[in-house]
Amino acid sequence: MTEPTTTPQPAPPTREQLLVQHADARRRRDAAPLGSGAWHAAVDEVGRIEVEIARLERAMDPPRV
Numbered sequence: 001m002t003e004p005t006t007t008p009q010p011a012p013p014t015r016e017q018l019l020v021q022h023a024d025a026r027r028r029r030d031a032a033p034l035g036s037g038a039w040h041a042a043v044d045e046v047g048r049i050e051v052e053i054a055r056l057e058r059a060m061d062p063p064r065v
Contacts, residue, residue, distance in 0.1 A: 015056050022049045
């Protein structure tokens with residue numbers, strides 16, 4: 001019998017990595033034409049990253065929030 005293979009999950013990004021991603025997504029949002037598909041995608045990414053940053057900050061001891 002063969003054992004099922006599992007792919008190791010990557011480590012979650014650190015707060016510092018998320019801040020770099022956030023700055024990059026904001027630059028893409030600011031460079032995209034307002035209301036375009038690229039603008040909407042960047043807005044969604046900025047929001048997703050901000051939620052992740054907030055989740056990490058709430059988990060800190062003491063929380064940053």
